[in-house]
Amino acid sequence: MPTRAFDALFIDFYGTVTSGDRQAVEDTSRCVVEEFGLPMPPAEFAVEWGKTFFAAADDRNHERFANLCRIECETLVETLEPLGHGDIDPVPFVARLQAYWANPSLHPESAEALASLDVPICCVSNADTADLLSAIERHNLRFDHVVTSEDARCYKPAPAIFERALADMGIRPERVLHAGDSLHADVGGAKPLGIATAWVCRQGRIYDVGQTMPDHKLSCLRGLRDILR
Numbered sequence: 001m002p003t004r005a006f007d008a009l010f011i012d013f014y015g016t017v018t019s020g021d022r023q024a025v026e027d028t029s030r031c032v033v034e035e036f037g038l039p040m041p042p043a044e045f046a047v048e049w050g051k052t053f054f055a056a057a058d059d060r061n062h063e064r065f066a067n068l069c070r071i072e073c074e075t076l077v078e079t080l081e082p083l084g085h086g087d088i089d090p091v092p093f094v095a096r097l098q099a100y101w102a103n104p105s106l107h108p109e110s111a112e113a114l115a116s117l118d119v120p121i122c123c124v125s126n127a128d129t130a131d132l133l134s135a136i137e138r139h140n141l142r143f144d145h146v147v148t149s150e151d152a153r154c155y156k157p158a159p160a161i162f163e164r165a166l167a168d169m170g171i172r173p174e175r176v177l178h179a180g181d182s183l184h185a186d187v188g189g190a191k192p193l194g195i196a197t198a199w200v201c202r203q204g205r206i207y208d209v210g211q212t213m214p215d216h217k218l219s220c221l222r223g224l225r226d227i228l229r
Helices: 022-036 042-059 068-083 091-102 110-115 129-138 159-169 183-193 221-228
Strands: 008-011 121-125 145-148 176-180 196-200 216-218
Touching: 008 159, 022 042, 022 068, 022 091, 042 068, 068 091, 091 129, 110 221, 121 129, 121 159, 129 145, 145 159, 159 176, 159 183, 176 183, 176 221, 183 196, 196 221, 216 221
Parallel strands: 008 121, 008 176, 121 145, 176 196, 196 216
Antiparallel strands: none
């Protein structure tokens, strides 16, 4: 019998299994721009907010950890400060993102593609645990393990979240494929640990600061089965 290429799959959730947050972020940014009369289009503000968010998340690991909701609030205020609107309550705006986190739409092929795989699957997500579990339950998805940034107290691409997943699955890095839509968080986090990577490059992906080259490139999840064999 031929040896299987991989014995397990790690997979990102938002943007990979479900729709990305581009619409939610830009809708929220549109509300911010209109509320404060900012001199820029919502898409431009979304990119600036995203840059601030990525930098903050990379710095809020371990003893400095803060959950996703808090970082979004902090970085929204930080993004608005140079524009003269730093003294605001960010919670009503970030609540729009939370609504997306708890109930994103699935990509059309996701449920069928995941159900067709015959290896254990661990969802590894930069997410607040309650929101992610709510989304998984809403869509009746099967994962053998779930590891969030709250569980590991760090955000991808930090190695500890992947190391937590490896420990939970009891598996060596070279026997795992990690699939995700972010070059920065997914490919850039897994590859240095010796985990093979599949970049799920969908149309409409929001701003990505990563440049690490993946081992495989997919346009949707249907290609995972062939890579895992």
